[in-house]
Amino acid sequence: MKTRARRKAERPGEILQAAFDAFAERGFAATRMEDVAARAGVTKGAIYFYFETKERLFEETVSHYSQNMLADAGAMLASAEGGCAERLRALLLHIYGRCAQDRYGRALIGLMVSDGRNFPRLVERHRRDFFAPAMGMVSDLLAAGAASGDFRPEIVAHGAEIAVAPSVFLSLMRLIFGASLALDEEAYIACHIDLLLQGLLTTKGRKNLSSRKACGEGRAPI
Amino acid sequence: MKTRARRKAERPGEILQAAFDAFAERGFAATRMEDVAARAGVTKGAIYFYFETKERLFEETVSHYSQNMLADAGAMLASAEGGCAERLRALLLHIYGRCAQDRYGRALIGLMVSDGRNFPRLVERHRRDFFAPAMGMVSDLLAAGAASGDFRPEIVAHGAEIAVAPSVFLSLMRLIFGASLALDEEAYIACHIDLLLQGLLTTKGRKNLSSRKACGEGRAPI
Amino acid sequence: MKTRARRKAERPGEILQAAFDAFAERGFAATRMEDVAARAGVTKGAIYFYFETKERLFEETVSHYSQNMLADAGAMLASAEGGCAERLRALLLHIYGRCAQDRYGRALIGLMVSDGRNFPRLVERHRRDFFAPAMGMVSDLLAAGAASGDFRPEIVAHGAEIAVAPSVFLSLMRLIFGASLALDEEAYIACHIDLLLQGLLTTKGRKNLSSRKACGEGRAPI
Amino acid sequence: MKTRARRKAERPGEILQAAFDAFAERGFAATRMEDVAARAGVTKGAIYFYFETKERLFEETVSHYSQNMLADAGAMLASAEGGCAERLRALLLHIYGRCAQDRYGRALIGLMVSDGRNFPRLVERHRRDFFAPAMGMVSDLLAAGAASGDFRPEIVAHGAEIAVAPSVFLSLMRLIFGASLALDEEAYIACHIDLLLQGLLTTKGRKNLSSRKACGEGRAPI
């Protein structure tokens, strides 16, 4: 049994977690405060002690969750090794794991789509603090590759979105169709990275990649 | 003033249109029957003369709209000329126009994401009657290209999704971020098609494409 | 195919019949004008050509039906033979047939109970034109019996209601419990008449009754 | 001002009472939840805190009320003294008081007739838990009288219904015609019991009754 003080300190976090679960499952409109309360193991009134309105609860829930995702990506990238191609592959795999294959990552996209309309401040913050930096990481990688001669320079401007799109697309298909969509995700991802690198790499980049592989420095493609 | 008979024939369509507008703008839950009625120029009760419940109205609205989209894509593809690469480009451009740049196409995706949960039958029908055939069109094109030696055969299995993903991604970004997302769509699309074809074409396919262009048979990319 | 004029003349009656069926089955509130219209084979609007409102339709329906019942009872009584006891028995059997065992007779009672509240004029008319005369017939019979010395004179004042009550009670039980109430109606009726006559007859009346029976002038009890 | 806890404990009962009043006055369909709420001194929503739907409220209201009636009748009978005839008279008087002369008892019958159709479970429960036991009480009394030789044995099978019918009939007349029906209830009841006992008693039973009366042990009839 935790102490009362300890419980008290944890309440807001528990509520946020419960709220995210609930919103993720049913969306903003279909989630009742009582659903959240039940999940959090408190009563409706208690939520209002910590959050002014349902709208505020939603905003804090979503932004609380999206903040973590960026930090993780940064950490991952910092520790990645190899040339630009390998680093790009590692980043994409990370994104797949966080945004398409993780239930919560998927849910975050779903919530943005379904309820973002009514929370423009939240969306703007999400764009500024999460989406733009995340795309920036991919963009920077492409720019570095172009600078080193590994990547074709034409694609620096919009390549990041193109590179990331299939992971978001996969996420969306799962959101909409769920498990009823038959799709071999491993093969899908391999195909995506193969196609992307074929389109991205210069002749020089292609050589670098294969020579490094020959030296055993790279992982097998997926 | 139209005759009564004429009005009657048009009412269901007017209501469906009004409903699609309303649902697209606010989602299922936040849309009131009165909103739909007002848009259609009738009163709440009149809608119930044509549609049993709000749920049924939603289902018919969505499936009515998605049926049109597929027919259009088929017609477009039938009239497309040129080699596989040109035909693929034409199809992708059509998809961009219908699914990313058209307000209603975007809305359709948004509605599937936000409210599909509560309409499993509708989602399944949409998958079977719209999504699967649409992806099949792209898939068939890739298979034809692989057979003719223009496209790399490895990508036949999942290339369709990868090829289409950026258009859906763009659609999603506009849904979520709206106009606040600075993005040159023309350049984005050009980059996408360039990158995709680079990844897709074999050496032979590349020659076919450029020779046709040299003869003036092809349009400039985008 | 009937002529238009003929159809026209029959319409109100058809509607009244349909309305009575509908009201009898579901009560006033739960019956929709459309139900009545469907039963009558016309559309809602047509009903309003003949009846101002739903209330008026109800009133005319009920009073139209209740008018027949009294005439029948009078005719029956006029043709009844035998002494007071026999005539009383015949009358009670008639009442059983019309008010307890006939679906419509039962329904009439049900409608009076459930909806009479809101139709005071109707109820008053029913009381004056049907209920009071009907009770009067029974009362007169009792008075005649008392005058002739067959019936005990004490019961003339309220005996009619007491005599009739079990048939209404039976009607009510069927209305409420339907077929799920196990009850041998033949035996019930026999018991009722037996008990009633035992209570009613004077010593002289008893003799008259049995002597007539012995002469074969009377029917067996029930 | 009552404490909150106390109010909470009383609310359901207050609502049931208010609901019974309202339903009794207007029937199920014509009673609005707001009527009930206003009578109970709460708002519409509050009712839904205690009762799921209007249907459930109706069911609980009716069965709550009918349970009391049976218990009362049992208690009364247990304390009754005298021979079978006296006990029967006492029971009938009790029934008159509760089912014909009490506004609520009358209403219960009315509700069963008008709305029972739509609540088959309720009706069945009412039959099993109230009507059958209540009739059983009368039946048992008749059987005991037959066993002791006071009552004629032929009437055991259906005598209970015949005995009770006039009280229900009176109830019904008041329900339908209200005060506009001129009827001396005291005399009516006396007539009923007189007639019934005349029909019921054997010669022996008659002697027992009059001897006890002669000894001053019995009350005057009514």
Next chain:
DNA sequence: AATGAATGAGGGTTCATTCAT
């Protein structure tokens, strides 16, 4: 800090009634 009874505004749905055809 937390409870949970109570509020009250709002939305979906029904249906008697109307009226242009």
Next chain:
DNA sequence: TATGAATGAACCCTCATTCAT
């Protein structure tokens, strides 16, 4: 006469929010 599309007033029910305890 008859139709049936359309109206509009109710009514049931939900749920975010409040507040006495």
